[in-house]
Amino acid sequence: MAKVLYLLYDGLTDPLPQSQVLPYLIGLTKYGYEFTIISFDKPDLYQKNKNLINDICKANNIQWISLPYTKKPPILSTIYDLYKLFFFIKSYFKKNPFDMIHCRSYLVAIVGNAISKKFNVKMLFDIRGFWADEKVDSKSWDIKKPIFKKVYDFFKKKEKILFKESDAIVCLTSASKNDILKNHGEYVNESKIQVIPCCVDTSLFVKQNDEIQKTKKELGINTTDFVLCYLGSVGTWYELGHMFQFFNLLSKKIDNAKFLFVSNSPKDIIEEEAIKQGTNINNIVVLNSPRKDVPKYLSICDLSVFFYKNVYSAKGCSPTKQGELMSMGIPLVCNSGIGDTSEIIKNYDAGFLVNEYSEQEMNRIIDAFMLKTFDKTRIRNGAIEYYNLNVGIERYKNIYDKLIM
Secondary structure (H helix, E strand, O other): OEEEEEEEOOOOOOHHHHHHOHHHHHHHHOOOEEEEEEEEEOHHHHHHHHHHHHHHHHHOOOEEEEEEOOOOOOOHHHHHHHHHHHHHHHHHHHHOOOOEEEEEOHHHHHHHHHHHHHHOOEEEEEEEOOHHHHHHHOOOOOOOOHHHHHHHHHHHHHHHHHHHHOOEEEEOOHHHHHHHHHHHOOOOOHHHEEEOOOOEOOOOOOOOHHHHHHHHHHHOOOOOOEEEEEEOOOOOOEOHHHHHHHHHHHHHHOOOEEEEEEOOOOHHHHHHHHHHOOOOHHHEEEEOOOHHHHHHHHOOOOEEEEOEOOOHHHHHOOOHHHHHHHHOOOOEEEEOOOOOHHHHHHHOOOEEEEOOOOHHHHHHHHHHHHHOOOOHHHHHHHHHHHOEHHHHHHHHHHHHHHHHO
16 A cells, blocks of 8 residues: 655644645545645634544544644744754655655745655655745735845745656646746646646535525525625625625625525624625624535525635635535636636636726626526536546646555
8 A cells, every 4th residue: 555645734633634635635635645744834724623623634544743833933843844854854754755746835844855755755746836836925925125035035936946856746726837837947848737626526516405594594585585606704805895895786686685605714704895895784794614514505595706816926826715615516707817717717607807907897707697597507517527636636636656656
């Protein structure tokens, strides 16, 4: 049985790895791969979710090693965590050798690259997005300040080394693959890169028609109300103000419209922005739902919206919400230029693309929506074809087979 060491700097007890790490690895165990996961978990989430994750791992013969995440001071705490990871793996490997190393994102890939060379094992660099550029685009790093410019330059140099020395690369979008080939083509050929978007368990995200009326009543939404929804956190990357701008214009044409947020973000942040944008908060419903119940709440939705910051690093973005919403047959409204989002929406006639945040443009979209009848089966089939978890698992399997065999 081939043994794989899987590294991530996120916590396995964070919400995202529960949909974007474990389902893939569970699927790969069925092909004879044996996993050891090392993650960095935040204390509060670890205490909250450790039993759930332990149960999932034990049921699927996955070994999970949780290391404590160090938050402060900035930069130095991360360096400390990476040194801690390197020396832990170095000691661990002597008693528990593995056949390959799978690194999820940049930070652990730096350690993975060193371990790969030291022990002569293959390494998969699963980049997710352009991490250093994301830090700049999110304004976490102000490269006008010398310290952050040095940190940024350091990671861009490391990025070049990782692309060159990794045995295989996975990215989320064709747009990011093309960018890698354009900027690093002298030492990265096309066969080295595989595109695997953020996949979805399409067997979970199925519209529950028999629950619609009951769910609307639970949320205080009238049976005949129109429901616009937003799924996911409303943090750094999303244009919450413009989404309320869209809802306000929608409400002028559909007077019984409600805006449902299925989000783990604080309710007060959402409501504060609503008030700032002049939105009637009585028309907003905010709920935090366990993942297993999300399809129930999405089932009441008629249309969805998400606007993402259109920055350089966005070309590497594959919004998990897009596959989940399409799997439910819900039409989308989003902005163009984000990863492969535009092409997917066009290919499966799954919604509308906003080219600018003007009142005229948004009214154009709303008018078009009111005149159009979407084929929800086609939208769902688009998710099954493009975002299907089993397809993602097969693509990872092919990479693993190639590296280990």
